[in-house]
Structures are given as structure tokens and as C-alpha cells.
Amino acid sequence: MEGGSWNTSKDEEQHLFHVVYKVPSGDTPYVRAKHAQIVQKDPEAAIVWFWKAINAGDRVDSALKDMAVVMKQLDRTEEAIEAIKSFRVLCSKSSQESIDNILIDLYKKCGRIDEQIVMLKQKLRMIYRGEAFNGRPTKTARSHGKKFQVSVKQETSRILGNLGWAYMQKSNYMAAEVVYKKAQMIDPxxxxxxxxxxxxxKQARYDEARSVLEGIQQGTTPGSDDMRTRRRAEELLAELELNRPEIVASDIMGLDLDEDFVDGLEKLMNAWGSSRPRRLPIFEEMAQSRDQLAC
Known part of the structure; x- marks a missing residue:
């Protein structure tokens, strides 16, 4: 009787341990990897066990993604990229989208901006073809331990925001402007x-910039209540008024947005709002910008 009670208590303790530390139960390579990562806080040991899990075919989807995240934390980003490229073929089709997200983040981390841009455009094309979220209108995402639903429109705006940021890192402010405007039209x-x-x-279009930034100050733009964002808007307005830097033609780079990509986004956005004109103002503006550069 006492032995039975002891076993029950031990089982309960093990269950509580796994709940508290959010690690799976068992004694497989993947379980050992998660134990090393979360409980022992030994990322190097965790990577060794993640490799063993992948080679053993033990929860390969999770093992590869978790290992890449740990490698990123250790600044082994290039190694993580090569690992994903080599072993993602072993992962399920349903995990490929989340693997893409990790790969994009890794490219951003190590400054491989061109590859990041290619993948972001690829994800936008997948949305246009109806292949995102495995064909569903929403997906479940997780942030800080909480789950929430993300719509295709929200995901499109998020990807466009990342694409705009990537263009900014290349000082291609005209392309970044076009992309950010699209994102704001979808989910501002x-x-x-x-x-x-x-x-x-950066394009010396000060009146337009002031109008956008004042919208944040006045609270008319969604998310304006975030103090960090409001401070940045104030700093940009101050920079605009004090410096007003002159920009030369050589500083303005081409759009670097291929026609298939542009047409696909236009069709996608027209499908979301049938009342929109056949050609969105953004694309007219883009065409005008090209004409100006050609002059």
C-alpha cells in the first residue's frame, strides 16, 4: 500500500515537473535536448541532442526548428541556416511555413538581406496563390506563451513590413516606401x-513625411498609444524640421520590385476590396517614380 502511494506521488511529481518546465516526457533524444535547453540551461548540450534527434528521426520538425533557435541565440546563425537547408526535406509539409519564418529571421540576423528579400517575396506569392496557412484563412500563433489567431491579411501586412525594413537596410527607400504603403492599406x-x-x-518629401508622422502624434494611426513609437515619431519630426537634408538623385535607388511580384500583390489587394479601382494609387505612384528616374 505504501509502495503504491509512493509510486503515485512520484508519478504526480514527474507530471508536475513536465508541466512547470514545459518539457515533454520520456527518454528520447528530443526529450533530452529540451531538458538540456530548458531545465539545465545548457544550449551547447541541447544542440548535440537536437542533432541526435534529427539523425534518429525523433520529432524532426520540432528538433530542427528548436535547434536553429538555440543556434541563433549562440550567434551560430550561419550554421543554423545550413542545417535548415540540409534537413528541412525530412520535415513535414505542414511545418515548412514555420521553417521559412525561422530562416527569414536567421537571414536578417546575419545581414543576408538579399536572401531575406527573396524569401519574403516568395511568402507573399504563396499568399496570393492561396497556399499560406495550408489553405486556411487564419492560423494559430504564439507570443510570450499566449496563443492568438492571425488572419491572412494580418500576415500579409506583417510580411510587407519586414520586406520594407529589408529594403531600408539596402537604402532603397523608394521600394521601402511602396511596400510600407501597401502594408498600411491592409493593416495600418x-x-x-x-x-x-x-x-x-530620405527622399526629401518632407510634407508627406510630416503628414504621416503627425498622424501618430495625433493618435489617428492604430498603435499610436505605444510610447516608444510616439517618441520615435517625435524624433523624426524634430529631425525633419532641424536638418531637412538635401538629397541628390544618385541617392535614390530603383524600385527593385519585379513585375510579377507587383502584379500579384495588386490582384490580391483588389480581391480583398472589389470597390478599389483596377489599379491602386500606389502602383500609379510607382510608375510615376520610375518615369522621374528615367528623366
Whole structure:
């Protein structure tokens, strides 16, 4: 009887341990990897066990993604990229989208901006073809341990925001402006508005930049209540008024947006709002910008 009670108590303790530390139960390579990562806080040991899990075919989807995240934390980003490229073929089709997200983040981390841009465009094309979220209109995402639903429109705006940021890193402010405007038309927020304002300032289009940034100050842009974003908007307005830097033609780079990509986004956005004109103002503006550069 006492032995039975002891076993029951031990089982309960093990269950509580796994619940508290959020690690799976068992004694497989993947379980050992998660134990090393979360409980022992030994990332190097965790990577060794993740490799063993992948080679043993033990929860390969999770093992590869978790290992890449740990490698990123250790600044072994290039190694993580090569691992994903080599072993993602072993992962399920349903996990490929989340693997893409990790790969994009790794490219951003190590400054491989061109590859990041290619993958972001690829994800937008998948949305246009109806292949995102495995064909569903929403997906379940997780942030800080909480689950929430993300719509295709929200995901499109998020990807466009990342694409705009990538173009900014290449000082291609005209392309970044076009992309940020698309994102704001779909799901506006103050952070992307700040970046849009910055792009306009870099093109010496001060009145347009002021209008965008003042929308944050006045609270008319969604997300304007975030104090960090409001401070950035104030700093950009101050920079605009004090410096007003002159920009020369050589500083303005081409759009670098291929026609298939542009047409696909236009069709996608027209499908979301049938009342929109056949050609969105953004694309007219883009065409005008090209004409100006050609002059």
C-alpha cells in the first residue's frame, strides 16, 4: 500500500515537473535536448541532442526548428541556416511555413538581406496563390506563451513590413516606401507609419513625411498609444524640421520590385476590396517614380 502511494506521488511529481518546465516526457533524444535547453540551461548540450534527434528521426520538425533557435541565440546563425537547408526535406509539409519564418529571421540576423528579400517575396506569392496557412484563412500563433489567431491579411501586412525594413537596410527607400504603403492599406499601425515617414524624409518629401508622422502624434494611426513609437515619431519630426537634408538623385535607388511580384500583390489587394479601382494609387505612384528616374 505504501509502495503504491509512493509510486503515485512520484508519478504526480514527474507530471508536475513536465508541466512547470514545459518539457515533454520520456527518454528520447528530443526529450533530452529540451531538458538540456530548458531545465539545465545548457544550449551547447541541447544542440548535440537536437542533432541526435534529427539523425534518429525523433520529432524532426520540432528538433530542427528548436535547434536553429538555440543556434541563433549562440550567434551560430550561419550554421543554423545550413542545417535548415540540409534537413528541412525530412520535415513535414505542414511545418515548412514555420521553417521559412525561422530562416527569414536567421537571414536578417546575419545581414543576408538579399536572401531575406527573396524569401519574403516568395511568402507573399504563396499568399496570393492561396497556399499560406495550408489553405486556411487564419492560423494559430504564439507570443510570450499566449496563443492568438492571425488572419491572412494580418500576415500579409506583417510580411510587407519586414520586406520594407529589408529594403531600408539596402537604402532603397523608394521600394521601402511602396511596400510600407501597401502594408498600411491592409493593416495600418504606427510602427510601420514611422518607417514610412523615415523613407519619405530620405527622399526629401518632407510634407508627406510630416503628414504621416503627425498622424501618430495625433493618435489617428492604430498603435499610436505605444510610447516608444510616439517618441520615435517625435524624433523624426524634430529631425525633419532641424536638418531637412538635401538629397541628390544618385541617392535614390530603383524600385527593385519585379513585375510579377507587383502584379500579384495588386490582384490580391483588389480581391480583398472589389470597390478599389483596377489599379491602386500606389502602383500609379510607382510608375510615376520610375518615369522621374528615367528623366
Amino acid at each position: 499601425d504606427a510602427n510601420k507609419a514611422c518607417n514610412l515617414g523615415y523613407c519619405l524624409i
